[in-house]
Amino acid sequence: MQKTQAVASLGQHRLMLPAWVKAALSANDRLKVCLTVLQAAAAHAAHPNRDVPDLGHEISAAGLNAGWLHDMTTAARRVEDDLLMPDLPRFVKCLEEDLDTMARPVLETTPSGAAPHARVRSWLDWLDALPADRLSAADVKSMTHGQRGDGDSLHLLVMDLHKQINRLSGELASEVIDGANAWELQPQDRVLVAAFMRGLNRTAVLKFDHPGLDTAATRDGDRLLLQNDIGTNDAHVLVVQVSGLVVTLTYSDLHRIRLDFFQSMLLPFGAKWSGLESRTNADLNQGEAYSVSTARFDCVDEAALQATLEGIGSRIVFLIDWNRARKRLQAFVSKSDAVAVLAEAARLDIGHRAWLQAGGERLIHAAMQAAGEGAFRIGDRLDEVIGAADAHAFLVSVLRLACDALGRGQPAALVADETRMLLAHHVRQRTSEFELLAEHAAYCQALAQAVSDGLAHGAERSGKAASKLAARAKLWERKADHLVMQARDKAERQPRWRPVARLIEKSDDVADALEEAAFLISLAAEHPLQGWNDDVRQSLGQLAAMVLQATQDHVKALAIARTLGSDSEAADNDAFLVATWQVLQAERQCDALLRTARRTMLAVVRDAPSLMLANDLAGTLELASDRLLAAAYTLRDVAFDQAGVRG
Template sequence: MAGPPHWPPTIRQPSIRLAPTGARARPFIAIAMEKSDAVASLGQTSLLQPARLRAALRANDRLKLYLTVLQVAAAQAAHPGRQALDLRHEIAAAGLAGADEADWLQELPATASRQDGDGAVHLPELPRLARSLHDDLLTMARPLLDAADGQAAFGQRVQHWAQRLEAIDGPALDGGLLESLTHGCREGHGHAASDSLHLTVMDLHKALNQLAARLAAETVAGAHVWGLAADGSDHARVAAFMQGLNRTRALKLDHPGLDTAATRDGERLLIQNDIGTNDAHVLVLQVQGLGITLTYSDLHRQRFAFFQQLLAELGAQWSSVQQRSTEGLNRGEAYHLGTSSFSASDEAGLQQQLQGIGARIVFLIDWNRARKRLLAFVDAEGAVAVLREAARRECGHMAWLQAGGERLVWNAMSAQGEGRFRLGDRLDAVMGAETARDWLVDLLALAWQAAQRQQPVALVADEARWLLAQRLQGRLGQMALLEEHAALCHALAQALRDGLVHGVHRDTAAAARLAARAKTWEREADHLVMQARALAERQPQWQPLARLLERSDDVADALEEAAFVLGVVAEGHHQGWAGPVLDELQALAAAVLGATQDQVKALAVLRSLGAPAGADGAAATDRDEFLAASWRVLQAERQCDTLLRSARRSLAREVSDAASLQLGNELAAALEHASDALLALVYGLREQAFQRAGVAA
């Protein structure tokens, strides 16, 4: 008899792994933990009966097949010259087509033989077949034995046949045992009526079908449900959960998972989602009133933490995460278990939370595989950040994995031309952490868009290369690091000039803040220089840039030194710093500030130098602007020389305190030294400009 229509598929049939048999070793079948057992470990037994019933009906199909194989094997032993029956149709009907068991069961009858003297059928793999019969008999009986009436009706019979099957430890199958296993007659064969394994299976099947009729199920937006509240309130909540789940379901592509079951248990609505294929990866929701309690188990601590972050956006309040081990689950290895709670102010808010939870589950499928693939390009924190942003954008990671995963990235990197990346380079080391993460998220989104449009993987690869080239141009253009460094120098010069104008040399606290801020900027500038040096060590084309950054760093060092000196002056060493002295120092600082501004302008123009001129003469305009800016830096350096000497004269004339005189000279000298470094930098920039224009410097 067929099973009930539309039965919940949330609990898959346990996978069967057959251990190798030896002459003296007892064969066994290790049955992987069912999702139903995982749900039971979470304490939600109300969700189990339909799942166990489905597993039992599938076990019935396999039991019928095993008994047929026994009968065919006996016939083959009796007539060894006869061609063996083809059992492929029966094997497929039992759901074993393509599995390891398919070939084994198909070949088993051909190994049967009769030995002289004892009349028994000899099957080398009989213990293996007996173990399969034993395990599926228990699986089939389980939903019935859980109930008191079922235990009374079948308990003794099932126990009897389980013990007889367990006792088979050799290859000999005598005629009496074969008959008692396979006969289907209620009346005895010339002797008193007797039970058989076949009859027990038939009676179990009939009882299972009666149980299925009592648990007739329906579906709500794809969720298999039973026993929901009669007023329809549960239906609306299940539908809300499924609305979110179905919104993102397509992101898993053809990966199994996301089957959902729901039922009512007293005052609570229970919703279970099996997520993927792993037996310890289970999610159960309890909805009562306007509150939700979510129980979640996962093998991977990192994925658990990721899911916690996703649900935090919905207001989840998590309990402490526990580490558990359950016999039969995940081969006894530890898994992580936690509970979160949600509260809503009204029914609409509750349904919105259910929808949000449902929409986020798909991002857990193959999450750890995607995280490991990303670790080749970013650090552990970066990999999680990429997956979190991909979830926020609802593009996920499965399409990227299916399109090639890390191969897409490696190919895009290798296509950037010689010198961009070396073997073993990580994206974040070359591009910077933020840029690398952004590009990877964009790549994941591209892969999903292509999957939606059914575009070829080759197109995704081309788009990945193009997108990476754009990112590299924006981040690693020859002037990018230098422009960032120049901006820090400009900030230093601006702070010094403003400080002198506003009298920071008379305010100890303000001068100390200026010195601290200047030190921070100078350290940031140092990091840019170190980054350029590291690039130059790996890639020769970065060496000219590294030399330019070293010259620019002389500017930053000189300006930071000036800020430090100004802070010391503010500690009481500013006697005589009025009138001509302050005027000269302010003028000196203003000249350096103007030179840093012209440096920034020159760098901005330098990007476009060397491009062919259009009708409007844009290239000629860029050239003129660059040369004008570079000449203004030269003029500023000469002006600073003059101002330095004027400042020294004013200091000697106006200041009598030795400390104030020395500090004033040091401040003026540091500012002038910054102008010298700016001039050296501009000469280097001029060489770059002439090279881009294709002429000699």
């Protein structure tokens, strides 16, 4: 419903609606606490020897009488399959009254025949018909479950009404404070709302295209209320109350592990969480009931109060899609390390949404595959190959580069390329000499991959794509040149670096040839090509693919070479020789592919400039394979010297 429609439908009740919405929000808090008490009572009745959770903070924050509700939990008993609870009629009456209060603003702004009316009436009648002393297991589930596939429940109704009230509060807002819909604030409230929104807006960009983070603010008596819907999940809601210098935060979530994560994020701001951290219970709702936890922040002065609100607001974005990101990361590291990666990223204000949006785990799987069999085998987990600490650092870096790239409007393909290079850099190597060689080889492989991908996707027909390809290739070629200069500087001071400098100089000829190939593709895109049919493109693509295979074999050979020594196993020595032999084979295949490509070009390309560009591109790709072969022979000499073999 649009704001104008809401006003038109309210008539003379318009002035009462803000009060009804505030009352509804308070009723929502009480209903959630009552359902939590019911779940705790059922759990205690099922396992009477276990400790009873302390719900005092939650009950007090909701404005309820703590005594009789807490007694309901401790006195609950199970008789056969039924749950016996003292003061059950009083408990049900509270549910009925709060449901009626919560539903009122929604029902008053919807036609009498609309679905909410019948649904609310049905649940009020259902509550009224409950026995006075006991609840069946089906009754408890009907009140508490949160799975829509299991039919309706009181819990689901409360969540749906809550979302409708959130939308209604936005439509009724009398002012907007830095994006927060607000009404009936006192003058001192606005600076507090602004502080919360300052933190929220600072990090909100990290959600990218995901919905969520809508905020509402109002005053209820002596309390300032702030509410954020976080994302699209019905049960994922955060409510903040400010009374004097005390902040009380109530947070609900379907995932206990994410609740634990949020608790840890707020500890630096002075959060004191209630003893019961979650109401998820394996005996109820197949373990999927939503969790609720309450935190209290005691602030020393107004400045500390604003800083606390700003800190809370700044952390919310890191909850969006958090569980999805955690599960994706667990393909590469342990469950605890996946959480640690997300915690470190949040601490550095690095979002995980960009990584998910750019491809998530596919980026890393592709990078592991591109690293070659010498680094990773099928089924290897990242931390098992490069170590837990380095895997942690790599994943945090990937999240950062995805965040930076998408934040600058750069394509996901660039994130994939940078991830490949980053992983090649992080693969552990035995000596610093091989670290430098492997980093240079990673740039060569990235260049070969980019050229191959560019030809496969028709970059020569797209000026924009070809221009980006050439720019990226030039950047990587310059970074490769910088590594050559580092090796030369070290070789001047340390004799052991001289063979490495010779090898990296040979390898740099590969980078130069591949950067030239990228330039020729961009040159072809600048001018109309005549005669470059599918046969020509296929022949060029085959050449580029073979060069890419050769670079991967070279990376593999380097990965093995760093482990070779006088005590190397025969299998490692054989694997190294096979990898270098494959580079030789690739160079020979490139020779044959070049001749085939030239025959194809001469048969179909009649335009002289188009023929020249095609021939130059093919020749440059073949030259890259020649340079790779020269680098492979030099690598053999370095590896043999390291292993104590004399030629």
